Amino acid sequence: MSDWADWDHIVKIDPDKTLVDGETFEDVAATGTDAIEVGGTTGMTEEKMKRVVDACGKHDIPVYIEPSNPASVVHSDRHDGYLIPVVMNAGDVAWITGAHKEWIRIDDEIDWSRTFTEAYIVMNPEASVASYTQANCDLDAADVAAYAEAAEHLLGQEIVYVEYSGMLGDTDIVAAAADTLDDATLFYGGGIHDYESARTMAQHADTIVVGDLVHDEGVDAVRETVQGAKDATATVQ
């Protein structure tokens, strides 16, 4: 079974951002979150990635690199694997297969046994990831559901990621994606900032991803979102 099948909650650390004063990666690992993803769109370098992966990898929690370009991939025994985005609604094919082809050309240390993909549907036109990938975010619930179904059944994706980075998404859209998937795991990320927003999104998505909150508010706020995710799972299943 895949690691992520059991995850209700992920903290995504952006190596280009800092933790709240006085907090450590050990504190983040102790929030009760199920896994740490390390990635961001802007300002990413191999050095920043390595620093965070080394720090997070010391703790007893799965750590996955989520690279936004081939140059930010680092290899180490400190982390559990690689979650490589494929952007379903990218306007530039670089973010569907192009960067992937270049990465494979230049990197001769790829460990396929712990490398997996995430089929992103990018929904917030204001997010860096939307401009970076020239995503078409003008999608309704039926479009998102169809992208999710294409990801799972045409492209064989095991993870579908509805990405509202920076804003809380539309629950009808997240629900439409959830309803259409059979076995793929639905990740939701974007704007989760407290117990209630976490619980609401976790009622639809299998796994919620909390990003900016850890950098802006810190681990106490993150712990509330872990509780929201766990409570939603307990009610749904």
Ligand SMILES: CC(C)=CCC/C(C)=C/CC/C(C)=C/CC/C(C)=C/COP(=O)(O)OP(=O)(O)O
């Ligand atoms: C093939 C390899 C190794 C890399 C390419 C992988 C792809 C397709 C990347 C596309 C962009 C993407 C989906 C990145 C994942 C990380 C992510 C969504 C971070 C959140 O981004 P924002 O919140 O918009 O950015 P900032 O927080 O950096 O402003």
Ligand SMILES: O=P(O)(O)OC[C@@H](O)CO
């Ligand atoms: O930063 P936030 O808005 O929490 O979004 C989380 C994650 O989906 C970003 O890739």
Ligand SMILES: [Mg+2]
């Ligand atoms: Mg962000």
